[in-house]
Amino acid sequence: MAVAIAESLTKRYGSLTAVDGLSFALDAGTVTGFLGPNGAGKTTTLRMLLGLARPTSGRALVFDRPYAELERPALRVGAVLEATDFHPGRSGRNHLRTLAHATGVPDSRVDEVLKLVELDNAKNRRVKGYSLGMRQRLGLAAALLGDPELLVLDEPANGLDPEGVRWLRDFLRSFAAGGRTVLVSSHVLAEVAQTVDRVLIINRGRLVVESTLGQLTARVGGSVRVRSPQAHALREALAREGVDATETEGVLFVRGTTSKRVGEVAAASGVVLHELVTDASSLEEVFLELTADREIQ
């Protein structure tokens, strides 16, 4: 079942077309990376999805309805658009309480989400004194107030330190593990490659690629690297699955599949792995190539 749908979604600002006939569907239980360079139209698309901006043509549906027609939408959809959307003089807890009141969520839930994002020690401090990472987490706490089924995050890793990025990745994984749906935008594929199942890549407002991460990896043509004391056995096991691999001194380079699949094959055939890596740099190259401006003007 599609949780959210865009149908020929288009947004023009004067002569500038920010989003150009974009169509996609988000399936329940998936984590989708919404990727594209800065200015590709990601944020505009998310705004239209959330009813903040009106499409010039086409439509966006969330749970089969335009967002604005959902009853108490925060109980189904959580969103973070900007990490800075707080009144600096209001405490984190009061920020959440204003939103909780608006959607009929009790204050006890406010304290719950504060604990969840590890902000309960800072909750009574004014947001002015929060670090960027804390603000990102407060935004996330707001999105989680209504215990939503769909989470929409716009560039949530922006400005996070490596520890923050890891925290976010772990969080999104556990969120999606419960069968819930995530749409997370980024202009850096590597940032989300370890989190997402599917990718939507847009450039200049148009959809360039819609695929699973596995398909994208396959398209790269060889990007899973495996180190194993039983590399030879693994290569044979993979060959039986119809997957080619080349072996160099105990390291296999596997083409046309995902790290997930390789790991499964290894487990099924009892092969010990020392390392299993999706080569993010080559993924990044594909991403850059896909979103490169090929029109010569």
Next chain:
Amino acid sequence: MIGQIRSEFLKIRSTRTTIGLVVGLIVLVLLFVLLTGLLSHGKELASSDDQLNFLGIGSFASLFAALAGILVVTGEYRFGTIRPTFVFTPRRWVVVTAKYAASLLAGMVFALLGQGLTLAIGLGILSGRGIHRSLSWGSLVQLGLGTVAAAALWGGIGVGVGAVVRNHIGAVIGVLVWVFVVENLLFGFVPSVGRFTPGRAQDALTGMSTDHLLPAAAGGVVLLAWSLGLLAAGLVATRSRDVD
């Protein structure tokens, strides 16, 4: 809607902006009441008109209510909280109407404080200086209740203006220029038109004795029309525009 009004009320209470406005109002009222009450010659406070002007100093509350109303809306655009606000409540008319309702209440509180202080201290000064109170109880009640009603409606005017203008500096300056310049010029040169401005309508409602004002009830209706009209403008402006 009740939840949204609670939300808007908490927004008003949970920053120092409101405290700043309340403190500003109190300081201004104290300053003017004490200076006028203590420094004026006894003769200048004797007539009922003089006393009406003196005890009407609390009408400042309206201006502060309007500023509070403006900031209730423009603060959300300024700090970006409008995004989560509309994501949580995508029916924008609910948000604007709740802000209007919360600002009506805030305006009443401002007036109760400002006008209450003025009356308490002002009447105290009059009796302390042995000046006969020439103003009737009826006039005092009209002044008090009229100011509360007017400040409430001005709070709503602020929300309407804020929703149309969105930018806090533009909206605040616009209202200040309107109140201190435009209304006075209009009323001074074309009183038949100027008396329909919200400020002069408030004067009429609170029983001020200036010439050319509308009758009190008409003043109340005119002020209500301004407030509701600007609410309508704010609703239209908010409904149709994208949020960045």
